[in-house]
Amino acid sequence: xxxxxxxxxxxxxxxxxxxxxxxxxxxxxxxxxxxxxxxxxxxxxxxxxxxxxxxxxxxxxxxxxxxxxxxxxxxxxxxxxxxxxxxxxxxxxxxxxxxxxxxxxxxxxxxxxxxxxxxxxxxxxxxxxxxxxxxxxxxxxxxxxxxxxxxxxxxxxxxxxxxxxxxxxxxxxxxxxxxxxxxxxxxxxxxxxxxxxxxxxxxxxxxxxxxxxxxxxxxxxxxxxxxxxxxxxxxxxxxxxxxxxxxxxx
Amino acid sequence: xxxxxxxxxxxxxxxxxxxxxxxxxxxxxxxxxxxxxxxxxxxxxxxxxxxxxxxxxxxxxxxxxxxxxxxxxxxxxxxxxxxxxxxxxxxxxxxxxxxxxxxxxxxxxxxxxxxxxxxxxxxxxxxxxxxxxxxxxxxxxxxxxxxxxxxxxxxxxxxxxxxxxxxxxxxxxxxxxxxxxxxxxxxxxxxxxxxxxxxxxxxxx
Amino acid sequence: xxxxxxxxxxxxxxxxxxxxxxxxxxxxxxxxxxxxxxxxxxxxxxxxxxxxxxxxxxxxxxxxxxxxxxxxxxxxxxxxxxxxxxxxxxxxxxxxxxxxxxxxxxxxxxxxxxxxxxxxxxxxxxxxxxxxxxxxxxxxxxxxxxxxxxxxxxxxxxxxxxxxxxxxxxxxxxxxxxxxxxxxxxxxxxxxxxxxxxxxxxxxxxxxxxxxxxxxxx
Numbered sequence: 001x002x003x004x005x006x007x008x009x010x011x012x013x014x015x016x017x018x019x020x021x022x023x024x025x026x027x028x029x030x031x032x033x034x035x036x037x038x039x040x041x042x043x044x045x046x047x048x049x050x051x052x053x054x055x056x057x058x059x060x061x062x063x064x065x066x067x068x069x070x071x072x073x074x075x076x077x078x079x080x081x082x083x084x085x086x087x088x089x090x091x092x093x094x095x096x097x098x099x100x101x102x103x104x105x106x107x108x109x110x111x112x113x114x115x116x117x118x119x120x121x122x123x124x125x126x127x128x129x130x131x132x133x134x135x136x137x138x139x140x141x142x143x144x145x146x147x148x149x150x151x152x153x154x155x156x157x158x159x160x161x162x163x164x165x166x167x168x169x170x171x172x173x174x175x176x177x178x179x180x181x182x183x184x185x186x187x188x189x190x191x192x193x194x195x196x197x198x199x200x201x202x203x204x205x206x207x208x209x210x211x212x213x214x215x216x217x218x219x220x221x222x223x224x225x226x227x228x229x230x231x232x233x234x235x236x237x238x239x240x241x242x243x244x245x246x247x248x249x250x
Numbered sequence: 251x252x253x254x255x256x257x258x259x260x261x262x263x264x265x266x267x268x269x270x271x272x273x274x275x276x277x278x279x280x281x282x283x284x285x286x287x288x289x290x291x292x293x294x295x296x297x298x299x300x301x302x303x304x305x306x307x308x309x310x311x312x313x314x315x316x317x318x319x320x321x322x323x324x325x326x327x328x329x330x331x332x333x334x335x336x337x338x339x340x341x342x343x344x345x346x347x348x349x350x351x352x353x354x355x356x357x358x359x360x361x362x363x364x365x366x367x368x369x370x371x372x373x374x375x376x377x378x379x380x381x382x383x384x385x386x387x388x389x390x391x392x393x394x395x396x397x398x399x400x401x402x403x404x405x406x407x408x409x410x411x412x413x414x415x416x417x418x419x420x421x422x423x424x425x426x427x428x429x430x431x432x433x434x435x436x437x438x439x440x441x442x443x444x445x446x447x448x449x450x451x452x453x454x455x
Numbered sequence: 456x457x458x459x460x461x462x463x464x465x466x467x468x469x470x471x472x473x474x475x476x477x478x479x480x481x482x483x484x485x486x487x488x489x490x491x492x493x494x495x496x497x498x499x500x501x502x503x504x505x506x507x508x509x510x511x512x513x514x515x516x517x518x519x520x521x522x523x524x525x526x527x528x529x530x531x532x533x534x535x536x537x538x539x540x541x542x543x544x545x546x547x548x549x550x551x552x553x554x555x556x557x558x559x560x561x562x563x564x565x566x567x568x569x570x571x572x573x574x575x576x577x578x579x580x581x582x583x584x585x586x587x588x589x590x591x592x593x594x595x596x597x598x599x600x601x602x603x604x605x606x607x608x609x610x611x612x613x614x615x616x617x618x619x620x621x622x623x624x625x626x627x628x629x630x631x632x633x634x635x636x637x638x639x640x641x642x643x644x645x646x647x648x649x650x651x652x653x654x655x656x657x658x659x660x661x662x663x664x665x666x667x668x669x670x671x672x673x
Contacts, residue, residue, distance in 0.1 A: 003301065005341060033348040034260045065343055072254045079415030101411050112256025115348055123340055129552050129592045131340075143278045143286060148333045149552050150290030151297065153594050155337075157546060158294045159301075178305045183429065187436020190299060190315075194322070194437070195444060197291035203547040204287045206510045211612065212536040212564030215283040220551075220559030220572075287550070 002156050004128050007120070013055040018126050018134035020229030024236030025122040031240035032115055035247035041110045043246045047239055048117035055121040062120065069116050070109065077105050128152045136219065146217055154200065161196050165189050251314050251397055251423055252338070252353050255346030259408040266404070267351030270328065273358060277328035285326065292323060293330040297337060304429060311426045316357045316397060317390035318434045320365025321449050327361045328354065352404050360396035364389040372450040382442060383435045386449070390434025391427040398423035458522030459483040460616060460644050461538075465516025466506050468499070476502050479515065480670035482663065484616065484644050491655040492648040494665030500648035501543060503665065504618045507646075508540050536565045539609030543620040545601035549593040554585065554604050557593055561612040572611075579611040583637065599630025606637060616644035623651045 008014075013021070032044040052062065080101050123131060132149035136142065169189060176182050205213075258266070281289060296319055303310040319327045332354050338344040345353045368389040372382070401423070402416035438449045464481040476499040484490060492500050505511045507518065509531030518525050520534045542548045551557040558579060562572035580586040583603055588596070596604060602622065609617060622638065623631045631654065638645070638658045646663075649655055664671040 003298075003341070004337075029347055033263050036260055069254065069343055073256070076254070076257060076415055079418050080411060082414055104409055104411055108256045110256070111348075112254060112346070115255045115346060116343055119340065119347055127592065128337070128340070129594075133552055141275070141278060143281065144274065144329055144332070146286055147290050147293065147329055148336070150287055150550060151293040151333050151337070153550060153552065154291060154546075155294040155297055156594065158291070159298050162298050162302075176303075176305050178429075180432065182305070183432040184436045186302075186304060187433050188440045190318075190433065190437045191440030191444070193295050193298065194292065194441060197295040198288060198445075198448075200547065201288040201291040203542065203544070204291075204550050205284050206505070206508075207540075207542055207548045207550065208287070208560075209510065209532075210508060210535055210538075210540045211561035211608065212532075213560075214532055214564065216564075217283070218560065218563035220556045220563060221553075 003159050004152060004155060006127055007055075007057060007061065007125050009056055009125060011054060011056040011125075013051065013121060014125055015228070016232045017226060017229040018130045019137040019225065020233045021122045021126065022131060022134040023138060023233050025119055027233075027236050027240045028118055028122075028243075029115065031243040032111065032118065035243045037247045037249065038106075039249045040243050040247040041107060041114070043243045044118075045110055045114040047243070048114040048121070051121035052117050055125050057120060057125075062117070065116065065120065066113060069112060073109055073112055076108065080105060133221075142217065142219075150204075154197075157200070158193065158197055162189075162193050165192055251357065251394075251401065252335070252345030253349045253356075253401065253404065255339075255343075255348055257408065258349050258352055258404065262404060262408045263348050263352060265351075266349070266353075266355055270332065270351040270354040270358070273325075273328035273354070274332050277325040277330070280325040281329075289323060289326045289330050290333075292319075293333050296330065297334045300334065300338065304433070306426060306429050311429065313433065314357065314394060314397070314426075314430060315390075315434065316361040317364050317368075317386075317393035317430060318437055320358075320361030320363070320393060321368050321386065321389055321434075321438060322365075324365055324369075325362060327365065328358045331358050331361070356397050356400045356404065359400065360393035363396070364393040367392075369450065379439060382450070383439050386438035387431040387435040389431075391431030394427045394430045395424055398427075458519070460486045460488070460521065461507065462519045463507065463516065464518075466503070466513040466518070467515045468502050468506060468511055468513055470502075475668055477506070477513075477665075477670075478668040480665075480668075481516070482670055482672055484646065486615075487642070487644055488661065489645040489659040490647070491659040491662045492646055492665065493650070493655070493662060498665040499668060500665055501620050503670075504540060504620055504646070504648060507618060508535060508538065536561070536612055537614055538616045538618060539612060539614035541605055541609060541617065541619040541622055543624065545598070545605045546594070548605040548608065549596075549601060552592060553589070554580075554591050554593060554596075555589040557604055557608045558589075558611050561608060565612060575611050575613070579607050583607045583610070584633070597630075599626050599633075602626060602630065602634060603637075606634065610637075610641075614643065616646070617641055619645070619647045619649070621649055622647065623649060623654050 129152055132145055132152055135145040135148060169185060174185060296315060299313050299315055302313050304313055319331060323330050335345055335350055335353055339347050339350060368385050371385040398420040402420040405412040405416035442449050462483040465479045466477060467475055467479055468477045469475040494500055502511065506513055509525055525531050525534060549557055551560055558576035559572050562575060580589060585603055585607065593604060622634055626634065635654055635657055645659065647655060647659055662673045664673065
């Protein structure tokens, strides 16, 4: 089983090139993060719903993700309870709450859900590896893109290593408890995992050197910009401008 | 240890992104070209480790191991954890993308600080195994505690209404500090036995 | 005088102190020679191949490739592109995102022009019968496909020699036959470390025996 899951499909969004989708996601996320006010949040939410529809995300999966997110946000809300009730517990002359708890809670839930839907629709609909290639094509720092690509490339192999180490421990009667022995065994198992990953890294560097690597990573392909993807990117920019404009409405 | 999507105020989220971009840039600059595969493998290993559930009291916790990352990776902790946090947000919706900048600062800054402290402590005197264990424990526990404080600070800076929430979360995370410390200490002593110098000198770089 | 393609003498290696895997082994590979490197597990076959590529360094003896003494990392940098080493674990070798990137990595590192590298990559993919796989992600390939791509990624650099470490291990029969046919058609020098008798008989003509850290040349 791979721990790198994504949502394959044949929707219109799936056909937009990864570069255009990543670019749009970045632009829209910046807009949604920075733009303030109820109208901007509303606009962002509508946009996110539209994108989720265009990507034809499976509703069960979407529901699953959003429920989990809202449980986390609900926990935060629980901690906000004293503020919501206007309890004197948090009132102190030194710190005066900036807004009231309810508007804070509203922003949290609304923006949180919009943001998660946005990147589910745009980014989770492509192979994580394709996302790395898109980072390259968009000229994000090349070392960062390479780091991401290599991590994605090898994460499943290391996960398998870990399962093997875990199984070997289980065979010898290891049961995880909250005691010192458990932590020591975990420490040793993790140490073994790190050593294996370092050995793997060493062999990768060897393989690179064998193919003429002298400290410079060549780029072997260029980004693809189709008419569709340019339109999509331009559309996202316009949507971002719209969200900023909405933020001006008081 | 991750702040979810939508919680932070725009100003805090944006400044978090700017500051962590600087951190990532610094970390990338510190890397030799040949260190990139090493760092990537360690990133994959840390990502794997973050999926591990460790029992603690009646419940369980996910490992953070930022102290260990700081010891092994040094400044490269910034780009490494950036990749790991990005994958966590994208695949499991742990944390979030808008809050990624702040989350990265919360984890990587203490990690790098305690990594340097650890290496400093190892350099001054060639102490025995106990000294190694002790410093690794401090790095593991200290970085989680500092992270918890920074998280509370980020929430408070976002909105003063988060005062109770921030303090509660900090207290919750503080509980896992000793566990992180123990596991970090055992991992470091194990690594140091099989590959002397790896942890003491921050061998990944 | 025509020098050997590769000559090595008195190479030793120990992963742990006091437990030598190789003890003062010597040998030479002539141009176009096809050598089977055999020996039990842990006899040091992989280690010898890594020493020949300069990835591990022997504390004793020396190594000459195309009449050039190779001692330092820079010496090896210049000859590595001319010898291809196929790793035992294809995953070590396929670190690029896609099959296409994998094909372009070597040639671009060697300083070829983009168009020359592109042409050679396309030609090699066709030769290996994997031209429709170019845009696939390497980690999603099957074991057999991975081995073929790894071999192709060396082939594309037009090496004068190939060192193959267990090229057929873990492959099913059809993949094995494809690898065999391709290796058999390789014109240059060849060293194959393997336990696969039939494969060795098909593609090699001489035998090197590694036993207890010593190299017996037949």
